Amino acid sequence: MRVLSRLLILGACLTGFSQVQAETLKNDYLVKVKPGQQTSVVANMKSHLPKGTLVEDLGINGWVHVKLPENLVTTFSSTMAFHMEGVQAVGPNRVIKLWNNHELTPAQKEALLKKVQDGGLPDMGGTPPPDNPEIPIAGSGGSGADPLFSNQWGMNQMGVKDAWAANGEGSSDVVVAVIDTGVDYTHEDLVDNMWHNPGEIPGNGIDDDNNGYVDDVVGWDFAGNDNKPYDFTTSVWDMLFGGGNPGHGTHCAGNVAARADNGKGVAGVAPHVKIMAVRFLTEKGQGTTADAVKAVKYAVDNGARVLSNSWGSEGDDPSDPSTQALKDSISYAASKNVIFIAAAGNGHQGVGYDNDSDAKPGVPASYDNDNIVSVAAIDEAGALGSFSNWGARSVDLAAPGVKVFSTMVGNKYSDVVVDIPGMIHATWDGTSMATPHVSGAAALYISKHPQATYQEVKAALLSSVKKTSVLSGKVVSGGQLDVRSLMQN
Numbered sequence: 001m002r003v004l005s006r007l008l009i010l011g012a013c014l015t016g017f018s019q020v021q022a023e024t025l026k027n028d029y030l031v032k033v034k035p036g037q038q039t040s041v042v043a044n045m046k047s048h049l050p051k052g053t054l055v056e057d058l059g060i061n062g063w064v065h066v067k068l069p070e071n072l073v074t075t076f077s078s079t080m081a082f083h084m085e086g087v088q089a090v091g092p093n094r095v096i097k098l099w100n101n102h103e104l105t106p107a108q109k110e111a112l113l114k115k116v117q118d119g120g121l122p123d124m125g126g127t128p129p130p131d132n133p134e135i136p137i138a139g140s141g142g143s144g145a146d147p148l149f150s151n152q153w154g155m156n157q158m159g160v161k162d163a164w165a166a167n168g169e170g171s172s173d174v175v176v177a178v179i180d181t182g183v184d185y186t187h188e189d190l191v192d193n194m195w196h197n198p199g200e201i202p203g204n205g206i207d208d209d210n211n212g213y214v215d216d217v218v219g220w221d222f223a224g225n226d227n228k229p230y231d232f233t234t235s236v237w238d239m240l241f242g243g244g245n246p247g248h249g250t251h252c253a254g255n256v257a258a259r260a261d262n263g264k265g266v267a268g269v270a271p272h273v274k275i276m277a278v279r280f281l282t283e284k285g286q287g288t289t290a291d292a293v294k295a296v297k298y299a300v301d302n303g304a305r306v307l308s309n310s311w312g313s314e315g316d317d318p319s320d321p322s323t324q325a326l327k328d329s330i331s332y333a334a335s336k337n338v339i340f341i342a343a344a345g346n347g348h349q350g351v352g353y354d355n356d357s358d359a360k361p362g363v364p365a366s367y368d369n370d371n372i373v374s375v376a377a378i379d380e381a382g383a384l385g386s387f388s389n390w391g392a393r394s395v396d397l398a399a400p401g402v403k404v405f406s407t408m409v410g411n412k413y414s415d416v417v418v419d420i421p422g423m424i425h426a427t428w429d430g431t432s433m434a435t436p437h438v439s440g441a442a443a444l445y446i447s448k449h450p451q452a453t454y455q456e457v458k459a460a461l462l463s464s465v466k467k468t469s470v471l472s473g474k475v476v477s478g479g480q481l482d483v484r485s486l487m488q489n
Contacts, residue, residue: 023313024092027068030058030290030322032089038062041086058293061328065093065290091322096292098181098248098285098311099346099362099432109241112423132228135185135202135217139192144263148413152266153380154255154400154437159484160269163444167487169260170270171447176256176306176439177219177299179292180249182231182279184409185218187250189258189265194218195274197302211302219277220298222291229279233409236418238284245285246417247409249277251428252310254407255436256443265413266406269440269483273447276304281311289326296329300336305446307333308439309342310432315360327367334371339454340364341439343431344376345389352384355391362431366394371454373442373461377401377434378480382468388431390474396458397465398474399481401434403427441483448487460489 033041038057042064045055054067149155175195185194197217199209207214214227221229234244253268253275260271278299280291292311299307316323330340345362347353355361355374365374374395377388379402384390388401405415406428417426442457449456464486465479472478 023095025095025288027070027072028093028288028290029066029068030091030093030325031064031066031087032321032324033062033064034086034088035062037086038064058290058325059297060293060325060332062088063293063325063328067093089321089324091320093322094289094313094320096281096287096289096311096313097243098245098281099343099430108424112240112420115423132226132230133186135228136191137202140188140262140264141192142188142262142264144261146260146262146265146267148266148405151405151413151415154404155267155269157380157400158269158437158441158481160267162484163487164260164271167444167448168272170257170273170444171450172272172274173450174270174273174306174443174447175276175304176270176273176308176443177276177278177304178249178253178256178308178436178439179278179280179295179299180231180252180308180310181245181247181281181283181285182221182229182249183219183253183275183277184231184247184250184407185229185277187407187409188411189262189407189413190250190253190275192259192262193257193268193271193273193275195276213298216302219279220295222278222280222295222298223282223287224279229277231279231409232283234283236420240418240424243285245281245283248281248285248310248432249279250409251404251406252308252432252436253277254413255404255433256308256440258407269437270443270447273440273443276302287311289322293325293329296333296340300333300338305338306439306442307338307340308436309340309364310430310435312343312345312362312364314345314348314362315358316363323363326364327369330364330367330369330372334369334454337454338371339442339457340369340372341435341442342372342374343435344374344391344395346387346430346432347389350387352386352388352390355389355394361391361394362389365389366391371458373397373438373458375399375401375431375434375438376471376475377429377431378471379403382480383470384474385429385431387429388434392473392476395475396462397438397477397479397481398471399434399437401431401437402429404429404433406433438481441481441486444483445486445489460486464489
């Protein structure tokens with residue numbers, strides 16, 4: 001009875017936890033359990049919390065995800081959670097979003113709505129996403145120059161062709177996890193570079209490698225909880241008015257490792273490494289801390305050496321202990337010699353700020369985990385994007401992140417997200433676009449130095465930058481990514 005009463009108190013206090021920030025989820029929590037007590041606490045929670053409650057051990061430093069039924073309401077104090085034996089901390093499961101520059105301002109929304117109402121534009125209402133496409137068994141093949149490579153100003157400026165000529169285009173043994181909205185794994189320029197789980201037999205409905213995920217052939221979808229982490233997009237209308245996904249993960253994946261010399265489209269920085277698709281952000285462009293933690297752990301446990309992370313939020317609530325869960329997952333990656341590349345953030349309402357001094361620095365990029373490489377965005381002239389965060393202590397280097405040309409869902413390619421003449425012309429801009437350039441560079445370096453530690457990879461990235469006066473005092477390295485110089489190390 002003593003254990004039962006404590007568990008009921010925990011259930012009550014979880015639902016009544018004070019939501020100090022708007023971007024938390026109803027009745028959805030992260031619970032920190034004392035070391036060695038996860039099994040017993042999880043079992044007790046599953047036995048005694050209200051029917052319909054989800055309880056899952058995240059496998060990271062004692063963190064447990066607890067999601068109670070949405071209609072459960074109580075008024076108990078959150079402090080009562082600490083009366084339960086084995087519980088150290090409780091906090092809300094927070095919302096994480098894309099670093100998105102494409103949502104309209106209120107004035108733009110009003111003008112666009114008026115134009116639609118006046119019959120000046122067609123109704124751009126959303127449509128439900130299709131079923132996940134099947135995962136191709138064979139690639140698309142092809143040979144010859146990449147016809148759209150000249151559109152990739154960043155690749156040309158960073159000297160990737162010189163780096164490839166001297167050191168090759170990367171090793172298929174090196175895996176980069178694109179942790180994002182998913183990847184169009186059927187795309188003609190990505191399909192040949194998709195990671196295929198060597199321990200899994202496709203389509204047999206069995207968890208052949210006993211990793212907890214059935215038929216996870218190219219990765220996993222933590223948002224939809226299925227084995228097809230496809231990059232669902234929203235309509236233009238939903239994207240502009242609600243911050244929905246325009247194919248973010250697919251665009252990032254192309255920057256990392258679109259196939260080179262296949263006579264198709266573009267090329268990524270490391271065009272022969274493998275892309276693991278790990279989806280935790282939905283077509284609405286958002287996910288949760290719990291799913292991010294699971295995504296990081298999955299990628300690490302399944303062999304990724306580089307994690308590419310073009311997402312985040314503006315600051316952590318210092319009174320919320322559950323923010324430590326994501327930090328702990330990044331530390332877990334470090335313990336397995338995995339480097340975590342993170343977007344520095346796209347400012348407040350698209351205006352960049354200093355992550356060192358702002359009350360709400362971009363996270364997880366500004367965390368102090370030493371395996372994080374935080375990335376700002378520059379344009380073709382080398383100037384910081386107006387939206388890009390910076391930080392002389394917390395942002396490591398800059399990379400191409402303005403008008404970036406890459407792969408798009410459905411065998412498409414572009415540097416334009418949306419173009420409505422006379423209203424809005426949005427290009428692919430963001431620290432989101434800068435991050436996968438650095439992820440690809442890290443993978444290229446690891447291909448040449450497979451025994452390198454994450455510390456050595458990070459040091460090589462920062463020491464090889466092209467220093468510029470614009471970036472002096474703005475980022476740790478004082479410069480922008482230089483792949484040609486990096487691969488001379």
